[in-house]
Amino acid sequence: MPRRLVKRLARFIHAKRDKWYLSMWGERLTDPHLWSLNRHAITGAFGVGVAVSFIPLPVHLPLVVAAALWWRLNLAVAIASTYIVNPFTMVPAYYAAYRVGAALLRYRARHFEFHLTWNWLEHGLGPAWRPFLLGCLVCSVTLGLAARFGLEYFWRIGTLHRYRARHARRRACATAAVPQAAAAGGNPGEAPAPAPAAAPADAVVGVVEAKAARADATVRR
Secondary structure, three states, X not given: OOHHHHHHHHHHHHHOOOOHHHHOOHHHHHOHHHHOOOHHHHHHHHHHHHHHHOOOOOOHHHXXXXXXXXXXXXXXXXXXXXXXXXXXXXHHHHHHHHHHHHHHHOOOOOOOOOOOOHHHHHHHOHHHHXXXXXXXXXXXXXXXXXXXXXXXXXXXXXXXXXXXXXXXXXXXXXXXXXXXXXXXXXXXXXXXXXXXXXXXXXXXHHHHHHHHHHHHHHHHO
């Protein structure tokens, strides 16, 4: 995950620290681990955010903040990841979870209207509550783990790619230096001649004082 994006998310979340779902945690939000940019903090936060997003209740932010504090994960990434299930993706995501639960329980799937409220969860589901909640649990665990380890895999691939690119540039620079050394009359196998040593500090001060004395004598004339 790009570090610039993570830093922008951190600044945005830090600006919202006065909101009720952040202010309730007090000084715990000053823990530096919650704003760390290491691989474990970011990939774990991404997985937790995706997992929490499949809970069919409006408790995502308090839960994800508590999880980030407990496991010391990046708070900004954890909160941002919960918005994978948002008002635009909520219906297809939860319906897919319902179909997964229905398939696992061998329940005949039917159409229903989804509302993110306690009343709907108690009365609107009817006999479909078992496959729906089971599907949400299965999707939460599986997609959370997939998001966590998938991001870590791509993180490692990106790190390896940058390392190989940097190593290739160094080899290219070393190869280009060999013809230059041969053109200068040196042996390519020999190490380049050391740079001349810098003049001692006392000698430099003496030269400066001598120039100042000559300039003073010129002015007096």
